[in-house]
Amino acid sequence: MWRYVARRMLYMIPILFGITLVTFLLFNVAGGDPAAQAAGRYATPERLAQIREQMGLDKPLLEQYLHMVKQLATFDFGRSWSSRQEISGLIWAGIGPSLSVTFPAFVLSLLITIPFSLLLAAKRNTAIDKGTMVTCLGLISISSVVYVLAGQYFLAYKLGWFPVSGWDPSWDGRWQYATLPILIMVSLSLGADILFFRTVFVEEMFQDYVRTARSKGLSNAKILLKHVLKNGMVPIITAVVLQIPFLITGSLLIESFFGIPGLGGLIYQAIQEADFPVIKAMVLIGAISYMVFQLISDVLYALVDPKIRLS
Amino acid sequence: MVSIANKGRSLWADAVLRLRRDPLAMVCFTIIALYLLMSLLCATGVIFTDYNVTDNAQAYQPPSAEHWMGTDLFGRDVMARAAHGTITSLIVGFFGAALAVAIGTILGALAGYFGGKIDDLIVWLYTTVDTIPYILLVVAFSFVMGPGLNTLCLAIGLTSWIRFCRVIRSEFMKHREREYVQGATALGAGHLRRIFIHILPNTFHLVLINFSLGFVTAIKSEVILSYLGMGVAPGTPSWGMMISDAKLELFREVWWGLAAATLFMFFLVLAFTLFNDALRDALDPKLKNR
Numbered sequence: 262m263w264r265y266v267a268r269r270m271l272y273m274i275p276i277l278f279g280i281t282l283v284t285f286l287l288f289n290v291a292g293g294d295p296a297a298q299a300a301g302r303y304a305t306p307e308r309l310a311q312i313r314e315q316m317g318l319d320k321p322l323l324e325q326y327l328h329m330v331k332q333l334a335t336f337d338f339g340r341s342w343s344s345r346q347e348i349s350g351l352i353w354a355g356i357g358p359s360l361s362v363t364f365p366a367f368v369l370s371l372l373i374t375i376p377f378s379l380l381l382a383a384k385r386n387t388a389i390d391k392g393t394m395v396t397c398l399g400l401i402s403i404s405s406v407v408y409v410l411a412g413q414y415f416l417a418y419k420l421g422w423f424p425v426s427g428w429d430p431s432w433d434g435r436w437q438y439a440t441l442p443i444l445i446m447v448s449l450s451l452g453a454d455i456l457f458f459r460t461v462f463v464e465e466m467f468q469d470y471v472r473t474a475r476s477k478g479l480s481n482a483k484i485l486l487k488h489v490l491k492n493g494m495v496p497i498i499t500a501v502v503l504q505i506p507f508l509i510t511g512s513l514l515i516e517s518f519f520g521i522p523g524l525g526g527l528i529y530q531a532i533q534e535a536d537f538p539v540i541k542a543m544v545l546i547g548a549i550s551y552m553v554f555q556l557i558s559d560v561l562y563a564l565v566d567p568k569i570r571l572s
Numbered sequence: 573m574v575s576i577a578n579k580g581r582s583l584w585a586d587a588v589l590r591l592r593r594d595p596l597a598m599v600c601f602t603i604i605a606l607y608l609l610m611s612l613l614c615a616t617g618v619i620f621t622d623y624n625v626t627d628n629a630q631a632y633q634p635p636s637a638e639h640w641m642g643t644d645l646f647g648r649d650v651m652a653r654a655a656h657g658t659i660t661s662l663i664v665g666f667f668g669a670a671l672a673v674a675i676g677t678i679l680g681a682l683a684g685y686f687g688g689k690i691d692d693l694i695v696w697l698y699t700t701v702d703t704i705p706y707i708l709l710v711v712a713f714s715f716v717m718g719p720g721l722n723t724l725c726l727a728i729g730l731t732s733w734i735r736f737c738r739v740i741r742s743e744f745m746k747h748r749e750r751e752y753v754q755g756a757t758a759l760g761a762g763h764l765r766r767i768f769i770h771i772l773p774n775t776f777h778l779v780l781i782n783f784s785l786g787f788v789t790a791i792k793s794e795v796i797l798s799y800l801g802m803g804v805a806p807g808t809p810s811w812g813m814m815i816s817d818a819k820l821e822l823f824r825e826v827w828w829g830l831a832a833a834t835l836f837m838f839f840l841v842l843a844f845t846l847f848n849d850a851l852r853d854a855l856d857p858k859l860k861n862r
Contacts, residue, residue, distance in 0.1 A: 279700030287712045402841040404795040406815050407834050414822045506705075513707065514799070518819075532711055532800055544712060547705040555703070 671729025
């Protein structure tokens with residue numbers, strides 16, 4: 262097992278190189294002149310040269326690339342162009358608010374969708390199953406922007422059940438603001454998750470072990486809860502673990518709509534202001550956290566399925 | 573005596589037959605065809621010609637007999653704009669998906685067929701691109717290329733080819749050792765001929781399904797990118813722009829712009845998704861009845 266983990270970790274090195282290379286190519290080579298972006302439209306050539314020197318853009322590309330790698334290794338991404346604040350500070354400050362929306366939504370959504378999908382798989386091809394499938398397909402045919410817009414308009418603005426937007430950094434106060442975003446996030450994931458989990462469980466129900474269990478005389482409930490659920494959880498957990506990095510980076514859409522000072526809101530702000538260093542830092546951090554959770558997901562999978570470990 | 577010899581049908585003829593026996597698939601196909609027809613008629617100026625006629629006195633009129641879906645900030649007919657938005661969505665869907673499928677298919681074919689170093693390189697490439705969060709990657713591409721319709725298609729195409737590449741790669745790995753490929757080799761077919769003339773047609777059903785999936789992804793991405801300020805040029809009708817305009821409109825009780833764009837998008841995406849399922853069942857009948 263440890264050999265598998267070690268090998269898998271070694272494989273992260275070329276990927277890490279790839280991530281930094283793609284980011285560098287996008288922002289430092291193809292992305293036009295960052296100095297011109299930072300200086301604004303009416304900068305004099307002297308000012309431009311000065312900024313270029315400050316940003317290190319007059320140095321050879323290799324040196325610039327190594328500088329970026331160093332930034333990443335020391336978690337020091339310099340300052341934001343628009344707010345002039347330390348980017349690493351902005352990131353640390355944003356993780357808390359992001360997680361207080363995404364984490365409850367993530368847990369709540371799984372608690373709803375997994376049992377419900379199992380039930381649907383058990384009752385497949387009945388009216389409830391078909392009705393739910395159609396509803397789910399309908400749910401995923403509506404843009405996520407519409408969910409946020411409509412949720413905010415009806416539940417907050419019209420009915421006044423929640424504040425329209427805002428944030429309270431204290432632990433007691435934040436739930437008042439976080440509840441509606443959490444609900445919207447849950448509703449965003451319902452359709453796709455139920456469809457996916459149902460497919461996984463239905464797939465399991467056609468396996469031979471289910472027939473064996475049935476011929477042993479096990480009750481339907483026992484087959485579902487003891488066998489199908491357990492086996493179905495393998496692909497589900499590996500898929501779900503890969504959602505965790507997105508919990509950290511937060512939801513761009515929801516945070517910008519509700520004025521939540523998380524990482525999603527930070528990215529949205531940076532996109533609006535073409536704040537390259539912030540976007541670059543977030544691309545790197547998003548990619549690396551995804552890579553780490555991919556490793557965790559693979560290791561979990563190898564733990565349950567020894568065939569993977571040995572190949 | 574009546575001949576009972578069964579004339580063989582190709583996979584494609586079989587799939588078309590299955591699709592035609594599936595009423596839901598036919599309904600979805602008709603809906604998609606109607607959207608296509610509507611966008612063609614809009615583009616050629618036959619219907620909804622008033623989509624760009626501004627009239628400030630008519631700003632934000634609620635739905636009426638004259639304007640079924642009301643008017644927008646500039647007094648333009650919302651229904652006509654939503655209908656014209658179909659053109660943008662179909663263009664983004666088609667070119668975005670076509671680019672993604674082309675990249676994914678070619679890279680997947682090369683990786684799966686050759687294996688070894690080439691495979692390592694392509695797997696490294698798609699693992700890297702896949703690791704970078706999709707929306708940030710699209711945003712980064714849009715920044716580099718500047719906003720606009722071309723950028724939308726390019727950014728979506730250049731970022732969403734990974735899952736197609738995976739599918740085609742594993743399919744090619746299965747096929748490359750098959751007897752018909754060995755046969756082709758024995759007859760003197762070169763690598764390119766084996767890849768594109770012999771193996772690729774056998775994976776074409778996957779290419780088609782992927783294209784159709786990519787279409788939906790691209791249409792949805794357009795909306796998100798428009799909200800982020802990276803949509804089509806202002807003035808060009810698009811569902812994404814209409815939906816993102818609604819952010820301010822809703823607080824003036826103007827709901828019809830959002831409703832029109834959402835409804836137009838809903839039926840197209842739903843029809844595509846359902847048609848996709850039917851297409852997969854028709855081309856891969858083993859999966860059916862699950």
